[in-house]
Amino acid sequence: MDFRKLDNVSVNCIIFGLGSDGLYVLLQKRTLNMFRDDFPIIDDWIITGERAFISKTLEESANTIFKSITNLSEFNRIQFRTYGNSSSLKTDKDLLWVKSHGLKVQSMTIAYYFVQPKKSATLTTDQFKWFSIKSLPDLGFDHYDIINDAHEDVKKKIMVEPVIFDFLPYKFTLNELQIAFEAVLNIELDNRNFRKKALKKIYIVPLNETKKGNAKKPSKLYAFSRDVYDKVTEKESMINF
Incomplete structure (x- = not known):
């Protein structure tokens, strides 16, 4: 397998989980400290994502991300939108994060969401945490907007497709x-x-x-x-x- 990644295409995965007390979204901790006064300290949360593999389809890349986080092998994946990364750089923190990870400012992100019962996912690392959709923390990039877009798409789809049963x-x-x-x-x-x-x-x-x-x-x-x-x-x- 070719493990090289595309430098201008990434895949973001919005992971929704239904708990006994409401709808949750799984977020990844984002931290960076350059130990310089002229650089901001990054300590917030983001949607999980990775650059797409050259040797994999976008769907396969999304599946790999999701399985590596949740340990789930059966799931429903829905692609709902494509975003331009240049418009997602909201703050100096975002720009610093992109440059520190060797990413291109001008790139695009293909967004997918996954839904399942919250308790069915076994998280593989403490870098991830569930947050209520009604009480999200500070988010990097334009990820609040992406989560909102994904939520709106879920709300539309559960009225006309059997997506709701994936939450159960x-x-x-x-x-x-x-x-x-x-x-x-x-x-x-x-x-x-x-x-x-x-x-x-x-x-x-x-x-x-x-x-x-x-x-x-x-x-x-x-x-x-x-x-x-x-x-x-x-x-x-x-x-x-």
């Missing part, structure tokens, strides 16, 4: 499905109306299993059937709220 374990309750929609869309849904409409979706398949919890009555478990979904000739909105 294979077996889930209808309450967990509702919480997933509410967390990603940042809205509140009527429980009775949601359950009624969800049960009409033939690709949300009831299982002969229940999940025990704090409630007196165990909750029935369901699974998403990709085979059934693919056979539906007229695709409707995932949930008509």
Whole structure:
């Protein structure tokens, strides 16, 4: 394999995770201290990214980044936008970071996002940390805008594609499905109306299993059937709220 990388093309991976208390994004710590008064100290967070490999496709490069961070081998990857790096250099810190890493100022970034249950990812290093989408730290470059763009794309896609099920374990309750929609869309849904409409979706398949919890009555478990979904000739909105 050719391990050389393109010097003007990078791949950024926005990693979303659904927790019990909302939607999270995984960020990488960015630190640099040149120990000179005329250079700023860098201590903030960024979206994880790497220059694209010459011998790999962009998708393969994104997969490599994601797997190296989370240890996950099964996932859904969505490319949503391309950015020009020259417009992302917001501060002197950004410019210093780029130059110190031997990167070109004039380059482009292809952005992907991945979604999964937050607890399913086993982080391989303490350089990464989950942050609530509602409470992001100081970010380098234009990464706040990129995260916002990715979030907006997720919100659109979960209404017309089965992306929401990637946020959930294979077996889930209808309450967990509702919480997933509410967390990603940042809205509140009527429980009775949601359950009624969800049960009409033939690709949300009831299982002969229940999940025990704090409630007196165990909750029935369901699974998403990709085979059934693919056979539906007229695709409707995932949930008509």
